[in-house]
Amino acid sequence: MSDLLMGFITDAWFAWIPAVGFAMLFNVPPKMLVFCAIGGALTHSLRFLLLHFGMPIEWATFIVSTNMGFIGLYWSRKYLIPRPVFTVASVIPMIPGSFAFKAMVGLMAINTNGYTLELMQTVMENGLRTLFILTALSFGLAVPSILIYRGRPIV
Numbered sequence: 001m002s003d004l005l006m007g008f009i010t011d012a013w014f015a016w017i018p019a020v021g022f023a024m025l026f027n028v029p030p031k032m033l034v035f036c037a038i039g040g041a042l043t044h045s046l047r048f049l050l051l052h053f054g055m056p057i058e059w060a061t062f063i064v065s066t067n068m069g070f071i072g073l074y075w076s077r078k079y080l081i082p083r084p085v086f087t088v089a090s091v092i093p094m095i096p097g098s099f100a101f102k103a104m105v106g107l108m109a110i111n112t113n114g115y116t117l118e119l120m121q122t123v124m125e126n127g128l129r130t131l132f133i134l135t136a137l138s139f140g141l142a143v144p145s146i147l148i149y150r151g152r153p154i155v
Contacts, residue, residue: 004052008045015044015093023089032085035075039090043068047094058132065091065140073144087141096133103127
């Protein structure tokens with residue numbers, strides 16, 4: 001149990017750094033950087049918790065990004081700041097860089113060494129996993145707005 005708690009805290013600690021860095025890169029107001037840090041730490045550490053209990057990474061990412069979408073919607077109404085200020089920076093730590101990297105390395109190996117079934121399997125598995133995680137992130141952030149604003153006119 002203490003390993004789980006330590007992993008949760010470590011994950012939360014290292015997840016706020018890219019969230020705040022991304023927010024600073026896109027000129028988020030300094031007062032809102034705290035919320036980006038909280039969102040980044042919350043989303044990544046909750047996904048860590050769901051993964052620990054055996055949930056697939058795609059579904060865990062979707063659930064956590066949907067949760068962040070609702071939290072971001074609340075914060076945007078409370079502080080009168082556009083919702084993507086909080087939500088996009090908060091889900092940046094969950095971008096599947098290692099899976100995309102493995103897919104690209106596999107493609108380069110196919111280009112260099114020739115086609116093998118194992119290399120193609122690696123490329124397809126990591127490429128599809130990257131695609132599904134990115135889809136889960138984008139749909140997860142969009143679901144709260146769709147559910148809450150669906151009866152309102154566009155203009």
